[in-house]
Amino acid sequence: xxxxxxxxxxxxxxxxxxxxxxxxxxxxxxxxxxxxxxxxxxxxxxxxxxxxxxxxxxxxxxxxxxxxxxxxxxxxxxxxxxxxxxxxxxxxxxxxxxxxxxxxxxxxxxxxxxxxxxxxxxxxxxxxxxxxxxxxxxxxxxxxxxxxxxxxxxxxxxxxxxxxxxxxxxxxxxxxxxxxxxxxxxxxxxxxxxxxxxxxxxxxx
Numbered sequence: 001x002x003x004x005x006x007x008x009x010x011x012x013x014x015x016x017x018x019x020x021x022x023x024x025x026x027x028x029x030x031x032x033x034x035x036x037x038x039x040x041x042x043x044x045x046x047x048x049x050x051x052x053x054x055x056x057x058x059x060x061x062x063x064x065x066x067x068x069x070x071x072x073x074x075x076x077x078x079x080x081x082x083x084x085x086x087x088x089x090x091x092x093x094x095x096x097x098x099x100x101x102x103x104x105x106x107x108x109x110x111x112x113x114x115x116x117x118x119x120x121x122x123x124x125x126x127x128x129x130x131x132x133x134x135x136x137x138x139x140x141x142x143x144x145x146x147x148x149x150x151x152x153x154x155x156x157x158x159x160x161x162x163x164x165x166x167x168x169x170x171x172x173x174x175x176x177x178x179x180x181x182x183x184x185x186x187x188x189x190x191x192x193x194x195x196x197x198x199x200x201x202x203x204x205x
Contacts (some may be wrong), residue, residue: 014055
């Protein structure tokens with residue numbers, strides 16, 4: 001049995017969108033759970049096996065996978081024929097994994113530092129800065145491709161777009177990035193899960 005612990009309007013939302021894109025929502029059970037929120041609301045759900053009470057966490061027959069890049073990689077191995085991923089052996093498997101890992105290692109920490117208005121040479125030297133992240137994305141899209149990978153959409157696009165969904169003011173003015181973000185957020189998975197999250201938020205409040 002595969003269970004995803006999900007809290008509406010949280011980091012796990014992008015994983016639920018990915019499940020829709022991969023067309024495996026009938027094979028993964030969604031478990032709504034409460035989590036502690038940054039504004040002080042919420043609480044850790046004792047039924048959530050995540051050691052810090054966070055989401056997402058994937059439970060596959062008792063084996064736990066946490067952190068979004070790891071979960072998306074795990075799902076791509078578990079469902080190699082699913083759309084929206086690049087399975088082992090695919091020519092774009094390396095770039096696919098690189099974007100997933102780049103998000104976790106660089107993009108999310110950089111966004112958090114920007115939101116907290118924290119600046120230090122160690123941050124830009126070790127993680128890079130927001131401008132470098134924007135430049136990296138712009139460079140990938142410079143050849144006119146619609147998504148980050150040259151052969152089309154992948155769940156890496158969902159992950160890379162996710163912080164801009166929460167921090168719309170940070171969306172760069174760069175035309176290619178704005179067009180890419182518009183394509184990602186217009187996808188049926190994003191629209192459907194976003195609407196469902198608004199309904200489910202009332203269940204775990």
